[in-house]
Amino acid sequence: SLKLFPLLLINSNNKIMSTQLSSSAVPDTSPDASPASSSEVMTPPGTESSKDASTNANKSGCCAGCNEFLLYDSGRKDVQAFYFNQFGRSILFISFMFLSLGVLQLANQAAGCPQNENGSYVNCGNTVYGMLPSDILALMALIGGLSTAAFMPYAGAVVDFSDHRLTFGRVCATILVIINFVQIFIFESTWFFMVIAQSFIAASTFMANSMVLWSYVNAPSDHDLHGITSSGRLWETIAMLSFFIVVGIVQFTSGWDSVAVARFSQALASVVGGFCLFLSYKRYEPVKAVKFLDNGKSLYIAGLVEIGKTSVSLWKTEPSAFVFLLASIFNEAAVSSYTNLTITYLAEQIQMSSTDIIIFIMINFATNPIGVVIHRYIARKIGHKKNYMLCVAYFLIIGVFLIAFVYQPSDANITYFFSVLYGIAYGWYYPSSNGYFVSIVPEEKVTELWGFNSFCSVSMSWAPPAIFIALNQGTGSLRLGLLGGIIFLFIGLCIAVFIPERVVAEKTDEEKGGNAKISSRSGLSPS
Secondary structure, X not given: OOOOOOOXXXXXXXXXXXXXXOOOOOOOOOOOOOHHHOOEEOOOOOOOOHHHHHXXXXXXXXXXXXXXXXXXXXXXXXXXXXXXXXXXXXXXXXXXXXXXXXXXXXXXXXXXXXXXXXXXXXXXXXXXXXEOHHHHHHHHHHHHHHHHHHHHHHHHHHHHHOOOHHHHHHHHHHHHHHHHXXXXXXXXXXXXXHHHHHHHHHHHHHHHHHHHHHHOOOOOOHHHHHHHHHHHHHHHHHHHHHHHHHHHHHHHHHOOOHHHHHHHHHHHHHHHHHHHXXXXXXXXXXXXXXXXXXXXXXXXXXXXXXXXXXXXXXXXXXXXXXXXXHHHHHHHHHHHHHHHHHHHHHHHHOOOOHHHHHHHHHHHHHHHHHHHHHHHHHHHHHOHXXXXXXXXXXXXXXXXXXXXXXXXXXXXXXXXXXXXXXXXXXXXXXXXXXXXXXXXXXXXXXXOOHHHHHHHHHHOXXXXXXXXXHHHHHHOOXXXXXXHHHHHHHHHXXXXXXXXXXXXXXXXXXXXXXXXXXXXXXXXXXX
């Protein structure tokens, strides 16, 4: 999915927060600290910490402002590690866009499909390895979704229940870089093996590295936490846009085909992304377990048990959050699948060249901020629930319109209009989803539940690609193949209608006067 810009969300108190993809642990790495003592007292919203006040008093001018904007609290090694990790993993993520175009080219060549004058391939109906070439990217999404959903309980358990969080992160980051580097050797004789390896390994190690990344994010105050995560989002955005522009320029000026561009993309991503991840993990410190395993229980079983406990706990204590996450399972699966499936649809059904598809994606990138602005305006006018439902309905409608009005090569120019519509949809969806989630979860549990939220978002991500493959193989129609995402959005929207209003208990005088705390959990449960 194209989470490409700093997505700001507004909670029920109308303060702005930077969204986090998984729960943010606050490890206390001092020698005498216990795992349970790692919470820090937060400064009330809208105030500065003493560190910030003294720092800002000695700074002036635009350079100081830029430093606070891009490198907030960068004197700390763990914050430096966060920024390097954000930059490196984002480059490795966006490189898949170019790899997917190379895979499509090789699949069509292997199937013997003729090439059009613009470099695209005719959807000839021939198969390769028993599949249509148009199903290959969906197959990658299917395998990646299954492997990630299966691996995340273990990753969360390692982060929570073991002392090997740092080692686990280093191993996952190393494997992620290696599997991307191996893609440099994608040729006619190796491409299918590369597809399977990329699908099984890259997706799961990427998510595991992300879980470790967010488990290290910590701050002495709410104000500092927002500053750090906002700067991290900016580095994520800068990395993806910079990489896409560089490789896009190479694509436009070199005359290389999609496979050659994919090799260049993977080489650049492996070197730059790998170096950034190396600098990141060089700065992290080891962290002790924050929970303890029962005797004889495996880490994987512990992770599954925590997911079950969290689900039951949410159903009993926070039914609004439980129903929202149930809706999110379907909505996230549909939204995250659109990238792979749309690239396939444009290349195979509309017969667009790889250059045209890159322009489509660049327009999508550029229009993301419009969606963010729409979210902020509408959420304040009609509330989080209606804003979220309206966004999902909008995503659903443009999906139906795409199938209805864009289905032949002569419709290629119309696709750029849909690129704008989808760019707005992506920019709107993620802050509306995360903003609504924050508004219906108790403030003290928001960071604790980001890991579980992340698990829900990938648990069914394999299903729309599976439906796409089944319908395309059975009917030969790519238009029907896209129905899986539309069906999932419809189901998610119907479930969202029944999200109950959250009943907020009256706080005691002690709770009203007390300071909030940043939680030190990082895995898949709030316990």
